[in-house]
Amino acid sequence: MSRLASIIANPNGLVILQSSVSQTCLPILRQVLKPTRLPPPQTLLFSFLYPPSSLIGSLASDASLISVFDYTERIPGYDTWTDSRQDILNAIKAAPPGSLRVVIDSVDTLASDISSDSQTFKFIKTIFTLISSRPQPSVLVLHLLSCSLLSLLTQTALSPTLTHVIAHPPVLIEHLITAYSTPPPPAGPAEKFWSVFIPISERAPESQRLVYGPDGTGACTGAGDDAKEFIVELIIRGVGIEGGKRTTERMLEGWNGEAAESPEKLGSLKALLSRKKVDEKPLDPMQSVSFNLHLTASQEESRGRVPLPYAHQLSATCSTIYYEPDSADDIDDDDPDEDLDI
Structure with a gap:
């Protein structure tokens, strides 16, 4: 089972x-x-952006599996708007005992309604504290777009453990392979790939240009019945066994339709990632010359018997400096400073 499939099947903590x-x-x-x-x-879904029916389909009618709270019509500035924070806290506290799964879609919309990133972060932290007091595995799942609140949510002040799932268009990987010759591991070196991928992926206009630009591939919404492919960046932060040190893993996986998939099996990347890995062994500098630079065994033996002009055979173990003066050297025993009154 892939790491992403395992996370989906058994999410825990903060996702x-x-x-x-x-x-x-x-x-x-x-x-x-x-x-x-x-x-x-027991699952609680709080929808602020997408209609719940577009997220859970037929599950909406089964209240024993999921409780839906539709806040999509609560828009600030309209008569229908009311602050939803207390309603959310009351619903979490009233949930039946046992493990609990709370899903908020989307946090950036919630932050826009509250009009304060700091207040939204405090509210999310209160929710996570309530969930953490529940039996494991209990999880808080936050869906959002890249926003200023993201840097607060990924800090250890909220949770020492974290599973961060980031969706990228496949054309971004195609661009890195064709323009920078940096395929993702194991097709290429991991250090080289991440050093190029991270700064480019964090620049949102770069991906937007590749998708929506004049030569872009077009939108990939992931909706509908047709299979949609994209790349998933996983950042998993945990606590190690030795000394409680935190460990962070970063990896790439693919997504095809409704299941995790290896990136090399995605239709848009299969041709690029199926190429044989280039042999990274250093080339022999004597391989392409038109003459032989190697010595035979007899030639090696003859070369070893040649006396070196600068080598002196000494019977003693002490070191000696040999100096042969040049014709231009001015060597005498007189003191060059004898005329100085020191």
């Missing part, structure tokens, strides 16, 4: 699903909302 203008993470969110084990955990 952040990050979409962008060029690539949505909604297909993964839909899979997280589906019950994958028995008995299924």
Whole structure:
């Protein structure tokens, strides 16, 4: 089972699903909302952006599996708007005992309603404290677009452990392979790939240009019945066994339709990633010359018997400096400073 499939089947702690203008993470969110084990955990879905029916489908009618709170019509500035924070806290506290799965879509919309990143962060921290007091595995799943609140949510002040799932369009990997010759591991060196991938992927206009530009591939919404492919960047922060040191893993996986997939099996990347890895062994400098630079055994032996003009055979073990004066050297025993009154 891939790491992403394992996270979807058994999420725990804090999980952040990050979409962008060029690539949505909604297909993964839909899979997280589906019950994958028995008995299924109680799930609370708080929708601020997308209608709940577009996320859970037929599950909306089964209140025993999921409780839906639709706040999409609560828009600040309209008569229908009311602050939803207390309603959310009351719903979490009133949930049946046992493990709990709380999903908020989307946090950036919630922050826009509250009009304060700091207040939104304090509210999310209160929710996570309530969930952490529940039996494990309990999880808080936050779906959002890249926003200023993201830097606060990924800090250890909220949770020492974190699973951060970021969706990228496949054309971004194609661009790195063709323009920078940096395929993702194991097709290429991991250090080289991440040093190029991270700064480019963090520049949102770069991915938008590749998707929506004059030569772009077009939008990949991930909606509908047709299979959609995209790349998933996983950042998993945990606590190690030795001395409680935190460990962070970063890896790439693919997504095809409704399931995790290896990037090299995606239709848009298969041809590029199936190329044989270039042999990285250093080339022999004597391989392409038109004459032989190697010595035979007899030639090696003859060369070893040649006396070196600068080598002196000494019977003693002490070191000696040999100096032969040049004709231009002015060597005498007189003191050059004898005329000085010192």
